Amino acid sequence: IAHALQLEREGAAILDIGGESTRPGAKPISLEEEQNRVLPVIEGLKKAGCKAAISIDTRNAETMQKAINIGADIINDISSLTYDSESLDVVAKAQMPVILMHMQGSPETMQDNPLYDDVVQEIFDYLNVQIERCLSAGLPREKIICDPGIGFGKTLEDNLTILKNIDKFHHLDCTVLLGASRKSFIEKLCPDTPPTERLAGSVAAAIRGLEQGVQIFRVHDVKQTLQAFEVWQSTRSI
Secondary structure, eight states, rough: HOOOOHHTTOOOOOOEOOOOOOSSTTOOHHHHHHHHHHHHHHHHHHHTOOSOOOOEEEEEEHHHHHHHHHTEEEETTTTTOOTTTTTTHHHHHTTTOOEEOOOSSSTTTTTSSSSSSSSSHHHHHHHHHHHEEEEEETTOOOEEEEOOOSSSSSSSSEEEEETTGGGGGGGGOOOEEEEEETTTTTHSSSSSOOOOOOOOHHHHHHHHHHHHHHHHHHHHHHHHHHHHHHHHHHHHHH
16 A cells, blocks of 8 residues: 555555455455455555556456445456456446456466467457457547556567557557566566666657657656656657
8 A cells, every 4th residue: 555655655546456466376255365465555545645547457256346336446367357347337337448458368378378370460359359348348549548468378479579569559449558667578688687776778669659649658657757748758748
């Protein structure tokens, strides 16, 4: 809770609260454990007067519903509402903004041997199908956010191709989100850089997205990323 409030003070517009690790090789946890980790945080932030929107990062419908009941504002699902058969109904009934992410496989297996013929087109087509599912369920397009899923079942080359072409996803006619902060592709480019030493690479990736009109950035280092954005925007207006 203290860390989330610090991120809000640094300028975060959204706080993403997740209880289940989705890093490569991560194993699922029980619903009870997930909810024990995230629900008290959401409640604590609400009691503390948090003004930032709260995103619940989960692929479980029950956790989504309980988070909505106590004030979550956005659903962030790495499975694009496909992991739990009830999740689409929960989101549609609540008319909640939702982040749909692309992932090849599951967190346990996604990095075993990811393969694509055309990574950008295949992700585009997948997200388009998931958007249509949401629209058919009654969720308006303006509540749908698309995340191509950097690092989720992608090789280094795949991740770089996505970053170079992320503007293509605007043709889905939804808000685009980029989550490249501290991802392992940075270490593949710059060896011996553990997650806490990937700030410069994370900001560089975010700037590449900013250049292409990305609207939402999922980052760890809010203050530093905003500083970079401010300088970039200022140089463009000269």
